[in-house]
Amino acid sequence: MTSPLLDHSPASLPARSYRDAGWHEGELAAVWRQEWVAVGRRTDFPERTIRRRTIGGAEVIVVNDGKVLRAFHNVCRHRGSELCTADTPLGRLISCPYHAWAYAPDGRLMSTAFGTATPDFDRTEHGLLPVHLKIWNDVVFLSAAEEAPEFQTDVGTRTLANWPMESLRTGHRHEAIIQCNWKVFWENYSECLHCPGIHPGLSDMIPVYKLGVMAEAERSDGGAALPALKEGAMTWTEDGQPCGPPFPGLTEAERAEGHRFVTIWPSAYVVAHVDYVRLVRLEPLSPTETRLTAEWLFPEETLAQPGFDASAVARFATQVLNEDAAACEMNQRGLASPAFAAGRLMPQEYEIHAFHQWVLKRLARGGHAP
Ligand code: FES
Ligand SMILES: [Fe+2]
Structure with a gap:
């Protein structure tokens, strides 16, 4: 397994990129009006x-x-x-x-x-x-680009082929306005250094998160491989048990994964589980405010189960979303400090570095270079 870890500690984006109205306008024009945005x-x-x-x-x-x-x-x-x-x-x-x-x-x-x-x-x-x-x-x-960009996700466009996405129904919805820049949200999403401290419940469910990494490939502790989810758990619910019949089309490997993340910058990610799917969308409202809309998608037969409670299923991931939202808001408050110019990234924050490069490239292309 090749390690994706960085071999250096690059600078983070300048603090003003998280609060400056002019910078934000540049991002709306060069990123949000160019890329594919989930609506x-x-x-x-x-x-x-x-x-x-x-x-x-x-x-x-x-x-x-x-x-x-x-x-x-x-x-x-x-x-x-x-x-x-x-x-x-x-x-x-x-x-x-x-x-x-x-x-x-x-x-x-x-x-x-x-x-x-x-x-x-x-x-x-x-x-x-x-x-x-x-x-x-x-x-x-x-x-809204003149010429439509290529549609891309971080793991290809066929990765959910075995999930019956077209026939799923929205059973639960969670909306929140987070007091943070949209990039702060993605940065938080892109690393697990915060997992042990911020997400005790999630880190219990996903053993590798306890080590502050997102996947086995990032480990440098030399320990034996850990299971995707804790012993006996199959999905992201409070007791780890599926909330309905597992999707019949999944491969053995897909069933064992416990969760499959698909990221579509700048506006959405999907997490596909063995029994349901979560779609999360972002909308930047101002340099310091971002609307988050999360939907829990179920097969009809799951929703039709007597006494089925979609909000109970949603509780586990909602807790995680709320913990992340609080961390993002705390991060944003700190970024307002006149004493802070820019941060440094750690090797495990390789995905944040890639995200920063992705944003900067688009700003430069759109003539909005900082
Ligand atoms: S502006 Fe629409 S008809 Fe005049
Ligand atoms: Fe998190």
Whole structure:
């Protein structure tokens, strides 16, 4: 096994990158309006509806015409009014509330209402401004980039192939506004040095976490390999027991893993267990505020079990999320210190280093280099 550990201690990002409004604007433009951003599951966009979303500060609408999901910037091509002021059912046309320009659900401009079009005005050039849309494992992703970037996760795009993602239903949802920069959240997610101190329950469930590392490959203590989950546990529930029938399509190895993480920077991660799946999404609200939305996805037959309590299943991971949120907020409060310029990363924080490089590369590409 090759160790992913760093052989040096690189500098962290400058403290101002976690609090400065100008830096944040650069990230919204160069990261959040360029990359694929998760905005919900397919079922959050029912047939014949218009749903509003924000990606990287850009207001967009997702239109489901009964067949296709499409996304557009929420702005009218006449004089730039907000087009949809609320989530609505989809009528035959999407009409601007200001002067009634009307668009087809596919974005074509159909009518300029009382405005009389002159010969130099070409209706076909004034359709709604499109936003790229992609569905991956039933999660809807948008990209406001001119050219859609390649869709990537940290472990490839086929990694959940044996989980029946399309047929899972959301049984529990947890939403929180964390008082931290969005990067602080990902940094916390990307290391386990904090696990022994911050997550006693999780570290008990996942023995390797007690050593302050995320996986066997990171160990340098030379000890015997540890089980993925503690003795007798199969999944992330309080007693470690599955909350319903395990997914039938998983391989032996997948069943033994206990959890499979899939990370899609900057906005989402999925944790697939033997019996349920958790989807966590992030939305930056300001340099120091991030909205977190976590959903617990179950097979219908699990939800249909008499007396099934999805919130009881969710308790274990919610506790972990809350512990992380408190740590992130504590980190953010410290980052406000005028005395702190930048930190140093330890070898185990190789994923944070990669994340920093990922962000910096995009800032440079977008002309927002610090
Ligand atoms: S701004 Fe939409 S019709 Fe005038
Ligand atoms: Fe954590």
